Amino acid sequence: MRRTPRFFSSKLSTTERRVYGAATAWFVLAAAAMLWPLYPPFARVRPLVFGMPFALFWLTLILVISFLVGVALFRWESRR
């Protein structure tokens, strides 16, 4: 059986592969940054940012960036 597990289709162009790869890398990083062992160094109370404990601001920041990455990806796909 030659079919191997793959996440992306082999029919994608190099540019598509790069864009999807970059987006995937961000979301993997985002997930890791909310979990042990990447999150604990940022899981602190101070400084308070926008009135929130730093740990909560950190999660909000990841959520906002993830949203922006998603919007960028969608717009890039729509332009093509």
Add this chain to the structure above:
Amino acid sequence: MPAWIVVTGVTVGYLMVSLAVGLYSGRSATKGPEGFIAGDRTLGFLILYFVMGASIFSAFAFLGGPGWAYSRGAAAFYILSYGTIGLIPWYAYAPRVAALGRRFGYVTQAELLAHRFKSRSLSAVLAVITLVAFIPYLTLQMQGAGYVFNVVTEGRVPHWLGAAIAYGVVLIYVYASGVMGVGWTNTFQGIFMMGLAWGLGLYLPFKLYGGVGAMFEELALAVPEMLAPPGLDAAGAPWSWGGYGSAIAISAIGFSIWPHYFMKIYTAKSEAVLKKTIIFYPTFQIFLLPIMFIGFAGILRYPGVTPADSILPTILMSMDLPAFVVGLFCAGALAASMSTGDALLHAAGSIMVRDFFCVLSPRKLTDDEQTRLIRFLLLIISAVAYFFAVMSNVSIVELLLLSYGFIAQIAPVLIAALYWGRATPQGVLAGLAVGCATVIAFQYNPAWQWQQIHPGIFGVLANLAVLVPVSLATAPMDEDHVAQFVVE
């Protein structure tokens, strides 16, 4: 006019609007299962956005979210985290699932998986797992509704009646309008609860502390341990990173798998609608911030409230707010409960008919018979959940934990179906069986839960460890058939 009459009036008004929206919206859909279950695959962005948002935010969000922040502090942050990444896998596979659905006429998750693996037993097994996972979930929503009614009417409406009224309304519009009823009521309910969460989440810290910043400043001095993740566990001792992280992981896995969300992939009008819904999901998710602020607001001003889940109603009832506002809260909490309960109920009936009865029936059921059977099952399933909600002492929370563990076992099956051509029916069935057994074993042996990691995670690992070797040891499936599903 006594306050409780105003409160009840606002709540009844909300219920009437939900009912009217739910009944009105069903007129356009066709009468067969494709219309009743998948809305003829015509849903646009706005409605799908609110269906996904409001189905996910259940009674747990409105009562449990503040309750967690109040009693367990930063442990509650996990509910903000899992939604950030939970829906992203859909971006990769949902467009293909939708295309396959259009081509082969699927309206449920198990139809896709059973067809891919050419296995009727897989369909029946998935239907049973789904039903077992849904009942406690639905029960919890009903209890939440009864509870809210009871508190805001100061005990005049007993739990059983409150749950019966709210779910009577749900049953009517789901029965009459199917997924269109679920969709349009969720849009109304979603806007309503979002507005209320932001309003209360910013107002309460302002009123009690002078602002969100001032509140956290005061909390940072008095109880810094409550503000630093992973927060506290249910007993009030420091929680572990394993418990916190695996709670995120199991919820995030469940997000893209829970059959009642998954089915909504088939309702989307187009690939662009589906992708936009996924991308905009975090804008809904962020309303958990004010939800958590509410719980944090209670810590210093209202110590010792039990159960912790009653912190929001407790604060509201003690603040001398206008009765109208309390009524709005009551309606908002009901909206949260009902917008989840309706999706569960609708999906449970649909799945049992399509994946269980249609598959096991010796002859093909007509479209008309299927819709009638779904409606009949809606009555039965509501009755069972209602029985557990008001009359039984079974620990629902424990059952719900098991539910999450079971549902997560579908994830390896789905991934194998779409990404691994060599996966075989024997492999996925064996994986499911071992995965579910592992979840039960770990659930009832807390000592085995290394680092307080959720039993579902151990289940997924065991599932994979069986799925792969058994697939490799059994005969591969027909390549042309499999190629229709797997990414090349």
